[in-house]
Amino acid sequence: MRGLALRGAAGLLALLLAVTLAGCTDSGGEGEGGLTIGLLLPSRAVPRWEKSDKPLIEKRLKELCPDCTFVYANAENDAASQRQQMNSMITRGVSALILDVVDPKALRSSVRAAERGGIPVVAYDRLAEGPISGFVSFDGAQVGRLQGQALLEGMGARADGGGVVMVNGDPSSPNAAWYEGGSLAVLRNEVRILKSYDTIGWRTENAHDHMSAAISALGPSRIDGVLAANDSIAAGVISALKSARVSPLPPVTGQDADLEAVQRIVKGEQYMTVYKPFRLETEAAAAMAVALARGNDLGALVSAQVDSPTTEDIPAVLLDPTAVTRETIGRTLVRDGVYTIDQICTPELRSACARAGLTG
Incomplete structure (x- = not known):
């Protein structure tokens, strides 16, 4: 995979600034009441999709485009279902799609159908195949x-x-x-x-x-x-x-x-988990989708280019993940507001939390 990831606080600040500016950019002409953004997520097996990604994307889309309509579908780990869901959104005539693909090869024809219908597709978290317009993920x-x-x-x-x-x-x-x-x-x-x-x-x-x-x-x-x-x-x-x-x-x-x-x-x-600040990923995806729905260029929003098996030079944002161990929970997940100490430290975990330095 080709392209440079965003690095350090300066890169994140630049991304947040670009995301904010995207909310103020308009191609003019028609009002936005007719814009519809579709979100297609892959499953409920991984808790983050429903608990973090969906609500954060929906919230940011409404902030950037208050008059936009938001439509959503979850494929439940089934590529055929996701293909049907995507084709339904294409038939509906959505303005842009955010696609977290179940199976890139199985959805390739639907991505091509979206392009034929003039509907840009932002690949979210997983790199889709076919003529996608942008990609947002963490550096895998x-x-x-x-x-x-x-x-x-x-x-x-x-x-x-x-x-x-x-x-x-x-x-x-x-x-x-x-x-x-x-x-x-x-x-x-x-x-x-x-x-x-x-x-x-x-x-x-x-x-x-x-x-x-x-x-x-x-x-x-x-x-x-x-x-x-x-x-x-x-x-x-x-x-x-x-x-x-x-x-x-x-x-x-x-x-x-x-x-x-x-x-x-x-x-x-x-022993550990990898923390990926989902807010940054969701905000970047929402900004890309709104910009593309309005007919705008992604130049101000991206920092890299990647190649898929079918498409070269895809505009991309690649974000930095962080390792989390017991010693760093407080200064990562708690500090960033992902979880409170009370959420983590249930009564049966109070003594273990105290040993980990997690006290309210």
């Missing part, structure tokens, strides 16, 4: 590197040639290979990859089955760490380890900073 290679680096830290002395199981994401998602590549760049010369699994649908139950199979095949004593691609997968991994009475638990990675994952980190069951 960096996500994987952060996971790999944290796993080595969590393994301590056992990182020197220790054994790791990788429970990766859904192979139909382009991000899964992106994350895996970043992780392997860190782990490949440091540890032994004992088993590697792909997790269809990023589903917790599938990850549980993979980890159970690994424990059965290897024995728990050989597993020094688990690279779990996201928090839903981590939940399945940890459940399988606990069901097999593995103690102490090996370090397990994650991604998305789901509340349940943060609580597992506090308890010492999960």
Whole structure:
């Protein structure tokens, strides 16, 4: 994937300024009462889509374009359903689409149909195929590197040639290979990859089955760490380890900073997660969609270009993720208002929170 990611506070400030300016830009002519922005999300298996992305995108769209109509659909991990949902929005004549694609190849024809209908498509979080007009995501290679680096830290002395199981994401998602590549760049010369699994649908139950199979095949004593691609997968991994009475638990990675994952980190069951400030991603996507719906150029909103298997030089915003461990929950997730201490520190976690320095 080609292009430079936004870096540091200056880059984030520039993005926020550009997003704000997008709300003040209008191509003139017709009023905006007829503009409709469609949002297509991939599933409910990963909590962030419904709990964070959808409400944040809808809120920002209304701020940037108060008269715009917002339409939404969730594909429930089914590419055929998402294709039908997208085609329905195209038939409806939406002004722009934000697409978090289930399967890029399966949706390629729908992206082409949108282009034929004069409807720009912003690929959100996952790089879609076909003639998309823009792309917003976090740097997936960096996500994987952060996971790999944290796993080595969590393994301590056992990182020197220790054994790791990788429970990766859904192979139909382009991000899964992106994350895996970043992780392997860190782990490949440091540890032994004992088993590697792909997790269809990023589903917790599938990850549980993979980890159970690994424990059965290897024995728990050989597993020094688990690279779990996201928090839903981590939940399945940890459940399988606990069901097999593995103690102490090996370090397990994650991604998305789901509340349940943060609580597992506090308890010492999960070693880390990757925090991706969703507000920045949602604001960038909303600004791109509104600008494109108004017929405006994306030049002021983007900082990079990427290539998909079908399209070159796609205008893009790639944001920086952050690793979160028990020691850094307070100065990342709590400081940024993602969760309050009361949300994290339920009564049964109060003592663990105190040991982690999380006190209200």
